[in-house]
Amino acid sequence: MLSIELAQPQDSSALADVQKRTFDEDARRYQNKEEDGPPGYDSVTWQAEQMNKSHYYKFLKGSQIIGGMIIIPVSEEECHLGRIFIDPLYQNQGLGHEAFHFLYASYPAAKKWTLDTPSWAVRNHYFYQKHGFVRTGEIQDIENNESIWEYERITAE
Numbered sequence: 001m002l003s004i005e006l007a008q009p010q011d012s013s014a015l016a017d018v019q020k021r022t023f024d025e026d027a028r029r030y031q032n033k034e035e036d037g038p039p040g041y042d043s044v045t046w047q048a049e050q051m052n053k054s055h056y057y058k059f060l061k062g063s064q065i066i067g068g069m070i071i072i073p074v075s076e077e078e079c080h081l082g083r084i085f086i087d088p089l090y091q092n093q094g095l096g097h098e099a100f101h102f103l104y105a106s107y108p109a110a111k112k113w114t115l116d117t118p119s120w121a122v123r124n125h126y127f128y129q130k131h132g133f134v135r136t137g138e139i140q141d142i143e144n145n146e147s148i149w150e151y152e153r154i155t156a157e
Helices: 009-031 044-053 095-106 122-130
Strands: 003-006 055-061 064-075 078-086 112-118 134-141 146-154
Touching: 003 095, 009 044, 009 055, 009 064, 009 078, 044 055, 055 095, 064 095, 078 095, 112 122, 122 134
Parallel strands: 078 112
Antiparallel strands: 003 055, 055 064, 064 078, 112 146, 134 146
16 A cells, blocks of 8 residues: 655655656666656755645655655646656556545645646556546657647546
């Protein structure tokens, strides 16, 4: 079973390590790159900064941090999922589903959820669509020579 708690500054190093493993594994699998991830994914300082700017949760198996997610409330009825990640050793065990159940239960007033993910992240697309997200747009990231797909999920009142 997955435990989910608000991350604390002392978790920053472990969260950076897990993100690095997670995103680098995707880069190897889908891009033929040894390393690649979103801004700050491997930075301890960036993790701590996000804890001050947003709602940063850590995923625990026992006392071990195995992932996390960053929620950015836009308004009472809208939230943006800034990031979600689970260590590759713990993927495909239903933990992402548990995280989404936690998310929706913890933010019941949020009727609209948004997120974005790279176009090459095929497993992400399937996962988000399975949880009710619909692709709404595409942003060209010229700097990284890729496109980012935007998704949203709207719940009925």
